[in-house]
Amino acid sequence: MATVLSISGSPSPTSRTARLLRHLDGRLVREGHAVVPLDVRALPPEALTGADPGHPAISEVASLLGHADGVVIGTPVYKAAYSGLLKSLLDLLPQYALAGKTVLPLATGGTLAHVLAIDYALRPVLSTMGATHITPGWFVLDRDITLTPDGDVSVEPAADGPLTQALGHFTTALDRAAFAPAAAGA
Ligand SMILES: Cc1cc2nc3c(=O)[nH]c(=O)nc-3n(C[C@H](O)[C@H](O)[C@H](O)COP(=O)(O)O)c2cc1C
Numbered sequence: 001m002a003t004v005l006s007i008s009g010s011p012s013p014t015s016r017t018a019r020l021l022r023h024l025d026g027r028l029v030r031e032g033h034a035v036v037p038l039d040v041r042a043l044p045p046e047a048l049t050g051a052d053p054g055h056p057a058i059s060e061v062a063s064l065l066g067h068a069d070g071v072v073i074g075t076p077v078y079k080a081a082y083s084g085l086l087k088s089l090l091d092l093l094p095q096y097a098l099a100g101k102t103v104l105p106l107a108t109g110g111t112l113a114h115v116l117a118i119d120y121a122l123r124p125v126l127s128t129m130g131a132t133h134i135t136p137g138w139f140v141l142d143r144d145i146t147l148t149p150d151g152d153v154s155v156e157p158a159a160d161g162p163l164t165q166a167l168g169h170f171t172t173a174l175d176r177a178a179f180a181p182a183a184a185g186a
Helices: 016-030 045-049 056-067 084-090 117-128 157-185
Strands: 003-008 034-039 070-076 102-109 138-141 145-147 153-155
Touching: 003 016, 003 056, 016 034, 016 070, 016 102, 016 145, 016 153, 016 157, 034 056, 045 056, 045 084, 070 117, 070 157, 102 117, 102 157, 117 138, 138 157, 153 157
Parallel strands: 003 034, 003 070, 070 102, 102 138
Antiparallel strands: 145 153
16 A cells, blocks of 8 residues: 555646546545645645745645655646646755655646646656656546536546556556565565
């Protein structure tokens, strides 16, 4: 069993990205993983704008990351890149906060013109932060995510298949990482 920190970088109170991540959290939990959800928008604004990496709320996120084996990072595409809110958190975390972590990057967006935003914008930042293994990410069109009255989402089958596959790559990498130290010591 791995511990996964699931970070939504959307500032929206009705975020499709956040709802999608919480849906995926449920799938991870059913597979036996422990998931800690984190919505960046729930952090105190002064923690994100105060340029103080030692703010207790930022230290708490750094600690959650320290205890996580894997990280799911989801962002809406804003102006052809990831959200400024997500960047405001990442900028305050330690340089190598993702060292030793398996990371699954996800994005939602309004147009396929920006389907590569994960690869040209988010992935380089995750690499800079020392992520050990960034598994293949996935971009989901906002119109393929339907919010359901119970707080969950349904995802169009054409998008859900590749998304499930991306989640599978992530959990496989987590499992491999869990066995790696034992294998190295054998
Ligand atoms: C300020 C703003 C900028 C956006 N820019 C883009 C963009 O450049 N490319 C794109 O594909 N979608 C863009 N969108 C659409 C959002 O990425 C899309 O609706 C996303 O699913 C919203 O996620 P959220 O509900 O989690 O915030 C933009 C939306 C907003 C509000």
